Amino acid sequence: MATTFQAPPGTRDFYPDQMALRRYVEDTWRRVSLRHGFLEVDGPTFEFLDLYKVKSGDEIVSQLFHFESREDKSGNTEAFALRPEFTPTLARMVAAKAHALPRPIKWFSLPRCYRAERQQKGRLKEFFQWNVDMLGGDTPEARAQFDAEVAILCLDCLREFGLSPDEVKLRWNDRHNVETWFDLADIPEAKWPAAYSLLDRIRKISPDDRKRIYTEQGFEGGAQRLFEQIADNSNPLAPEFWKYDQLDDAKKQKFQTVVVKAMTFHTYLRFAGLERYGQAEPDPSIVRGLAYYTGFVWEISDTRGEHRAIAGGGRYDKLIEMFGGPTLPATGFGMGDVVLANLLQERGLLPKDLGRGTAPDVFIVNALPRPEPALKLIGELRAAKLVVATSYKTTKNIGKLLQDAAASSARHALILAPAEWYKPGGPLVKLKNLATREERELPLPEAMTALKARA
Ligand code: HAM
Numbered sequence: 540m541a542t543t544f545q546a547p548p549g550t551r552d553f554y555p556d557q558m559a560l561r562r563y564v565e566d567t568w569r570r571v572s573l574r575h576g577f578l579e580v581d582g583p584t585f586e587f588l589d590l591y592k593v594k595s596g597d598e599i600v601s602q603l604f605h606f607e608s609r610e611d612k613s614g615n616t617e618a619f620a621l622r623p624e625f626t627p628t629l630a631r632m633v634a635a636k637a638h639a640l641p642r643p644i645k646w647f648s649l650p651r652c653y654r655a656e657r658q659q660k661g662r663l664k665e666f667f668q669w670n671v672d673m674l675g676g677d678t679p680e681a682r683a684q685f686d687a688e689v690a691i692l693c694l695d696c697l698r699e700f701g702l703s704p705d706e707v708k709l710r711w712n713d714r715h716n717v718e719t720w721f722d723l724a725d726i727p728e729a730k731w732p733a734a735y736s737l738l739d740r741i742r743k744i745s746p747d748d749r750k751r752i753y754t755e756q757g758f759e760g761g762a763q764r765l766f767e768q769i770a771d772n773s774n775p776l777a778p779e780f781w782k783y784d785q786l787d788d789a790k791k792q793k794f795q796t797v798v799v800k801a802m803t804f805h806t807y808l809r810f811a812g813l814e815r816y817g818q819a820e821p822d823p824s825i826v827r828g829l830a831y832y833t834g835f836v837w838e839i840s841d842t843r844g845e846h847r848a849i850a851g852g853g854r855y856d857k858l859i860e861m862f863g864g865p866t867l868p869a870t871g872f873g874m875g876d877v878v879l880a881n882l883l884q885e886r887g888l889l890p891k892d893l894g895r896g897t898a899p900d901v902f903i904v905n906a907l908p909r910p911e912p913a914l915k916l917i918g919e920l921r922a923a924k925l926v927v928a929t930s931y932k933t934t935k936n937i938g939k940l941l942q943d944a945a946a947s948s949a950r951h952a953l954i955l956a957p958a959e960w961y962k963p964g965g966p967l968v969k970l971k972n973l974a975t976r977e978e979r980e981l982p983l984p985e986a987m988t989a990l991k992a993r994a
Contacts, residue, residue: 549656549664556894561667563893564876565649568669571696572647575688577671580646582628584653588618590627594861596830599623602654604664621653624873625670626831626855627862633674634864643675643685661847661878669696671852672871674859679803686835686854686870687807693839693850693872694816700879701888702841704815707849710822711804711837714853716797717826720775723790724761734762739826741770769823776801776821804835818842831855835870846882850874895948899928901990902944902973904954906935912966913955916987923991945973950993953986 546552588605605620625648648670656662671689676682697707726734733756753763827836836853852872859867883889905913920927930943944952952971959967970986971978
């Protein structure tokens with residue numbers, strides 16, 4: 540009895556329709572990246588396991604597909620992991636050649652990534668992820684400009700896919716600012732990791748569960764007020780959030796620094812043409828799970844909130860150094876193909892002709908008793924770079940074969956029929972324009988010249 544197999548859960552088979560969709564997404568990502576001056580890079584699909592342990596964060600490390608190499612002659616093995624994301628590879632590549640690379644470094648990549656996540660809507664175990672990263676920037680202004688440049692590029696690409704500015708929203712935050720809030724709320728530094736992780740989930744946790752967590756983790760007065768107000772959508776960049784008038788001078792100063800920094804970023808987004816592409820707003824609950832982010836962090840989602848984040852990114856100024864390179868500030872984002880394709884499909888934004896292949900320039904209708912003449916003509920036309928199709932059916936019924944020609948969306952049909960082909964002075968053929976239905980009978984060499992001229 541035959542054994543049947545299915546693809547592992549969380550992976551996809553790419554039949555022609557799905558493959559065409561994937562190529563459409565990748566081609567769009569690539570085109571927009573190149574248009575904004577980014578160069579394509581790639582790395583291995585697996586890396587040493589330790590690369591991800593340095594700074595990707597516990598969540599990603601718990602989702603790694605990892606394996607041991609075979610023993611070498613001395614019985615030693617090495618531990619590897621399939622890449623769950625591209626940023627550690629990029630940091631490793633930049634660190635290795637940082638001094639030789641022209642600045643700023645503007646790179647994009649389209650890696651296939653693997654995460655042993657529980658499969659759910661928008662999340663798979665294997666997916667494609669567009670990464671765009673920009674490294675360099677000697678001044679705070681240059682860095683804010685880079686942050687805005689990559690975020691606007693991401694929004695520009697969503698526009699290119701047909702999503703209108705009112706359909707997508709960029710929500711951003713700054714980890715430095717968050718630390719100032721923790722400080723203003725008197726949360727001791729030792730509790731910041733727990734506070735970050737709580738903030739990341741705060742709007743998804745019920746009021747009762749929040750109370751339980753406060754008690755379990757020892758978050759009191761100021762900390763509880765901070766979390767409750769953020770859960771309630773209050774804006775910590777507004778003075779009333781902190782009862783500004785009651786703050787001491789040192790705290791007033793800290794609050795003002797945060798506001799100025801936030802405004803600077805927003806201003807840069809506006810300079811870069813934000814209104815053309817989408818909306819943006821600060822969101823104090825965006826902190827992102829990856830441990831390497833050092834400042835500005837953001838996510839883009841659909842404004843109706845029906846999907847998970849389409850893209851996410853931020854600034855990671857310490858990672859290159861951590862991988863043995865020079866001090867090199869960096870900012871970037873990743874966008875997966877799964878949520879994006881779901882969204883485009885649902886909104887009817889995918890091109891209608893995906894999966895149909897390239898429309899032929901010419902369709903050979905062969906009603907001659909033998910295949911050789913048609914085979915020769917196909918070879919000659921393909922050598923002249925025309926897209927040529929034919930029917931592989933044995934029927935000599937020209938009407939039926941012309942139906943196949945029309946179904947193929949070919950521009951022309953070249954009809955080889957015995958009545959003309961064997962005429963004295965022949966061979967003659969018919970050349971039919973399938974759009975206008977205009978048909979001409981002419982000597983074969985003339986028909987071939989006319990077709991090749993249209994290539
Ligand atoms: P991330 O938020 O982990 O960031 O992933 C970015 C995007 O990848 C997500 O918004 C989502 O579209 C997609 N994605 C992530 N996991 C899955 C999954 N299991 N299935 C389908 N899609 C998924 C990063 O990976 C950062 N390395 C991005 C970055 C680049 N930051 C700076 N440069």
